[in-house]
Amino acid sequence: MIKVFYIRSLNWRSFKYILLFICYIVFFSSTNAETERADIIVAKDGTGNFASIQSALDSIPDNTSRTWIILVRSGIYNEKLYITKNNVAIVGENRDSVLIVYPELRRNWRQTHENDWGSAVVNIGNNVHDFMLANLTIYNNYGTLYGDHDHQFAIRGGGNCTRIITVNCKIMADGGDTMSLWNASSGMYYHANCFFTGWVDFVCPRGWCYITDCRFYGYNLTASIWHDGSSDSTSKLVIRNSYFDGVKNFPLGRHHKDAQFYLLDCTFSENMADRPIKPAFDTLKFRWGERYYYYNCHREGEDFDWYADNLTSAYGSPVNESEVTAYWTFEGKWDPERNMPAVLPFASIPTPRNNSKNITPHAIDTLRWIGGRNALSYNVYFGNVNPPPFVSNEKQTKYQVNKVTPDTHYYWRIDVVTDSDTLKGDIWEFFTGA
16 A cells, blocks of 8 residues: 555656656666577676586586587686586686686695596596687686695696687696696697696697697796697697797797697797707607797797798698698698687687788688677778778678788778677788788
């Protein structure tokens, strides 16, 4: 009765405004729910579907034919993750504010367990494929807590796991083997715009691995990168357009088995030691010899002779460096830069690759990118001036360009248009050749 009397006592104008306000709240809430294209939302404060990431993972159906997106809201998640299902993407709200942190020393784990399953912060099952981490930080902080910098995984996968992607992530550990994806026979891994740090061999893939636009920081005097390509002569670790730094006199890399390294358009800080990538021991023998290939790599300060251009000496090497792509790295078996699901809020993974040089002009007829998760359309900016001018609004993740000019520096940017905002993208660039 009180509520009825209160409503009746309102004049029509007041009632109308209250009704409009209620309608606005309902509409706004439903719009936000529809805008966020994620299957599951994790939030520590209870506002999502789950409060822990593992609970969200456990809720996904066993057999999925599409990518399930788990969106993780900002917070520190002190948990280990066990990945046992395919076609899953764990995506943070923000790379710096979503942290998955857990202390674990491999040596301690193996004292009571027969294998490495569970020894990492993120543990990828032996048969998992098409798993993705994006826009978050993963940190094994055992060394900081206990002062031991022995092997401690941030991410580990073995067995037959393959087609693993990390994009726009920080992957850190206070010990060796930070990033350990260890399927030597068929493993394929793609990493873009990530930061890696750790102690000995802190990025150590087995099989086929393509890394682009990443930063590395090493705390040890043994090696930063490592590769095992012993199961197939075409296995390789390819690193493009990336920056290496570390403590004074940090060494670049080493290997214990047959390996194949490609470093193109990379920059080394002045702290890097004058020590070529080499076998871990002089007594090691290899079926395919020592294979270390470089193109356009430079050190801040004085360059060293051992990373001079020698790409043409590689067996089956491409005609020029622009052909060294993820698709080429994976022997045509996987093309993540064309088929990656749109999980980030902004546009990413440009084609042509950012800072590409000497591109044959007639080879450029289309600009492509991986779309934003909530995009309705894309504003395209393109030209030979910086900042580039607006040229088109596109529904698809590509833009047809007119004839480009030889020997020209081009700039482009993709803004993601959603139903509530426009997310401004980074400026990418490329250079055409003669």
